[in-house]
Amino acid sequence: MTRTCPRLVKTGYDEPAMAVLEVEIWRGGEDGAWRRYSVPHEANQTVLDVVTHVQRHIDPSLAYRFACRVGMCGSCAMTVNGRPRWTCRTHVSLAARKGRVRIGPLRNLPVIKDLAVDMAPFFEKWRDAEARFVPAAEPPDAPVRPDEPERKAADAGIECINCAVCYAACDSVAWNPDYPGPAVLNRLWTLVNDRRDGDRDGHLDAAGAGCHLCRSHQECANACPTGLNPTAAIAGLKREVFRRALGGRTRERQQ
Numbered sequence: 001m002t003r004t005c006p007r008l009v010k011t012g013y014d015e016p017a018m019a020v021l022e023v024e025i026w027r028g029g030e031d032g033a034w035r036r037y038s039v040p041h042e043a044n045q046t047v048l049d050v051v052t053h054v055q056r057h058i059d060p061s062l063a064y065r066f067a068c069r070v071g072m073c074g075s076c077a078m079t080v081n082g083r084p085r086w087t088c089r090t091h092v093s094l095a096a097r098k099g100r101v102r103i104g105p106l107r108n109l110p111v112i113k114d115l116a117v118d119m120a121p122f123f124e125k126w127r128d129a130e131a132r133f134v135p136a137a138e139p140p141d142a143p144v145r146p147d148e149p150e151r152k153a154a155d156a157g158i159e160c161i162n163c164a165v166c167y168a169a170c171d172s173v174a175w176n177p178d179y180p181g182p183a184v185l186n187r188l189w190t191l192v193n194d195r196r197d198g199d200r201d202g203h204l205d206a207a208g209a210g211c212h213l214c215r216s217h218q219e220c221a222n223a224c225p226t227g228l229n230p231t232a233a234i235a236g237l238k239r240e241v242f243r244r245a246l247g248g249r250t251r252e253r254q255q
C-alpha cells in the first residue's frame with residue numbers, strides 16, 4: 001500500500017508540464033525589490049528546490065534558510081504567492097499560477113536579507129510570556145489518562161515546532177506588534193491544560209489581555225503546516241481567563 005505523508009502538500013491533479021517557471025524573489029532588506037528569474041520546471045519540484053536552484057546556479061548571494069528539507073524543523077518558511085508556507089513541503093505545481101511563483105520573506109518579522117527573516121521578535125514573545133512548563137511542587141494525585149478532556153486539549157496543540165507560519169498569517173500581529181500571536185497563545189493553552197504544571201494562574205495571567213486581541217480570523221489554523229488550531233486554543237484561553245475573572249462561578253454553575 002502506498003502511504004502519503006500528511007504534511008506533504010499535493011495538488012491532487014496533474015499539472016500540464018511547465019518547461020520554465022517564471023519566479024520572482026524578494027531581494028534585499030525591508031526596502032528591497034522583487035527580482036525575476038527563469039528556473040527549469042521539474043517533476044515533484046518543491047518551492048525550496050526552486051530557491052536552491054537560483055542560489056546554486058544563478059545567484060549565489062541569495063540568502064535563505066532551511067535545514068531538514070522534510071517538514072521537521074520549520075526553518076524554510078517563506079511567503080509563496082501571498083501565503084506563508086514550509087517551502088520544502090510545498091509542490092510548485094500547487095503554488096504556481098500560470099507558471100509563475102512569487103517567493104518572499106515571512107510577513108510580520110524584520111527582513112535580514114532576501115528570504116531570511118529575524119526570528120527574534122517571535123521568540124522574545126515566548127520568553128516574555130514565560131510559555132514554558134513549570135513542574136508542580138506536588139505531582140498529580142493520579143496518572144494523567146489519555147482520555148481526559150484536559151489531556152486531549154493539551155495534545156491537540158503540542159506538536160508546534162515554532163516555525164512562525166501562523167504568526168506571519170495573523171493580521172492581529174500585523175496590526176498590533178504587542179499581540180503575542182497564535183503560537184505563544186497555543187503553547188499557553190497546552191500548559192493550562194497540563195495537570196503536571198504548577199503555574200496555571202501564571203499562564204492565564206500571561207494570556208491575560210493578549211488573547212482578547214485575537215479576532216478569530218482562523219488564518220493561523222488555515223496556515224499551520226502541522227494542522228494545529230491556535231484559534232481554538234485561544235478561544236479556550238479567553239473562556240478560562242473570563243471564568244477566572246468571575247471567580248470560578250461559571251465553572252461552579254456548570255458542575
Ligand code: SF4
Nearest residue numbers: 160161163164166224
Ligand atoms: S502553531 Fe503551527 S504554524 Fe504556528 S508556529 Fe506552531 S507549527 Fe508553526
Ligand code: SF4
Nearest residue numbers: 170214215217218220
Ligand atoms: S484567529 Fe487570532 S491568532 Fe489566528 S490569525 Fe486570527 S487573529 Fe491571529
Ligand code: FES
Nearest residue numbers: 069071074076088
Ligand atoms: S527545511 Fe525543515 S521544514 Fe522545511
